[in-house]
Structures are given as structure tokens and as C-alpha cells.
């Protein structure tokens with residue numbers, strides 16, 4: 128994908144949109160070498176990279192640094208940034224992230240952020256919405272739980288998706304909602320809906336890269352599929368190095384300089 132118009136085209140042509148997170152240049156380069164459509168420089172960086180218990184610890188400085196690194200690693204891939212909630216700082220923060228190399232910004236929730244979203248869109252900064260389980264509000268939800276399960280909550284999610292589209296968002300991440308609700312919202316909306324833990328009926332899927340690569344054996348959400356056992360592969364390689372050093376098999380003659 129080259130720009131956000133490709134999202135609309137993908138939806139029109141029923142081409143599933145594939146997004147993964149990345150937070151540094153090395154991983155971004157790997158993603159850019161794959162067929163993945165776009166990179167989300169998510170504030171999940173606070174948990175995955177910085178070891179915090181939730182994304183509420185992400186700061187704009189942190190996200191700006193990750194964005195710039197991803198942009199250097201993947202100059203031609205589309206990075207999307209998470210912008211912290213908060214009326215006053217959001218527009219300034221979005222500017223910081225776009226200057227760091229983001230193509231667009233992702234904003235969690237819509238109620239109370241209508242003016243921010245509309246303002247960003249009108250200022251030429253593309254906005255991706257995020258509904259369902261919005262991790263910045265995890266404490267309000269009482270943990271990482273399935274959202275939109277009651278008829279009232281489902282109706283609210285549908286209304287918010289409609290509102291986001293009306294405000295000019297070009298796409299929407301829908302996280303941890305029942306598959307039937309996600310499918311309904313995807314069918315109702317003209318903008319693409321990218322699901323995570325939202326079943327198979329959305330217009331695309333996003334996964335956190337470390338979940339997909341199986342890098343953390345202690346964290347395996349049921350909705351995430353591990354495409355490799357990265358933890359086993361990496362610790363195996365490290366132990367091989369240890370054994371080689373201890374057995375005087377490393378460095379070999381050809382690895383010795385001069």
C-alpha cells in the first residue's frame with residue numbers, strides 16, 4: 128500500500144488488509160520486506176518494548192522515538208501512530224508524530240474526541256479510529272475484556288463507528304468484540320474495519336508482531352496466532368553461542384581477523 132486511499136480501494140475490492148505492529152527500525156525493515164500492507168507503531172510499545180503493564184504508560188516522546196525509528200527502517204511502508212487521548216495535547220501530539228514520519232494517527236474512542244478527530248482530518252492528518260477494547264481505557268473496563276457484549280454496548284459501538292466515518296476517519300481498528308458485531312459493523316461501514324480479536328468478518332486483521340512471532344511465551348491471547356516459536360528460536364541460538372564459546376568452537380579460524 129502506498130497511501131491511505133489504498134485502504135478504501137482494498138475495501139471496495141474486498142482485499143483483506145494486513146497490518147502488524149513494529150516499534151524499531153530492525154523489525155520495520157523485516158516487515159517492509161514482507162507483503163504486510165501497513166505498520167502500526169502502536170502504543171502497545173509501552174508494554175512490549177518497555178515492559179510496562181499497560182499502554183497508559185506510553186508518552187508522546189516515547190512514541191515519537193519509535194515512529195522515527197520505524198520510518199528509518201521502512202521508508203516506504205505506512206506507519207500509523209497511536210495518539211494519546213486528551214483534548215489539549217492531541218493535535219500537538221499528532222503533529223509531533225507526523226513530523227517523526229507517521230502517515231496517519233490512531234485515536235482510541237470517539238465520545239469526547241469528536242472535535243479533535245474532525246480538526247485533525249481537516250488539517251490534513253489522516254485519522255484511524257479505534258473502538259471496542261481501547262487499551263488506554265483498560266482500567267475503566269476492569270481489564271482486557273471482550274467489549275460490546277450487551278445489546279446496549281453493541282448499539283453504542285455501531286453508532287460510534289458511524290460517527291467516526293462521518294468525522295472523516297479513513298479506517299477503524301476494532302478490538303476484542305464479538306465476531307458477529309464486528310462483521311455487522313464492517314458491513315455497515317464504507318471505511319475498512321481492521322480487527323484484532325474481532326473474528327473473521329472484518330476487512331482486515333492486525334496483530335502485535337511479538338505475538339505473531341511467539342517471542343513472549345508468557346503472553347498468548349486466544350485470538351492471536353503464533354506463526355513461529357520465536358522464543359525457542361532465539362533462546363536456542365543464544366544457547367548455541369554459549370556452548371560454542373565454552374567449547375572453544377567460537378570463534379573459528381575464518382572468524383579471526385588478520
Ligand code: KIV
Pocket residue numbers: 148167168169170171172209257300323333334335
Ligand atoms: O496501538 C496498538 O498497539 C494497537 C494494537 C493492539 C493493535 O492497537
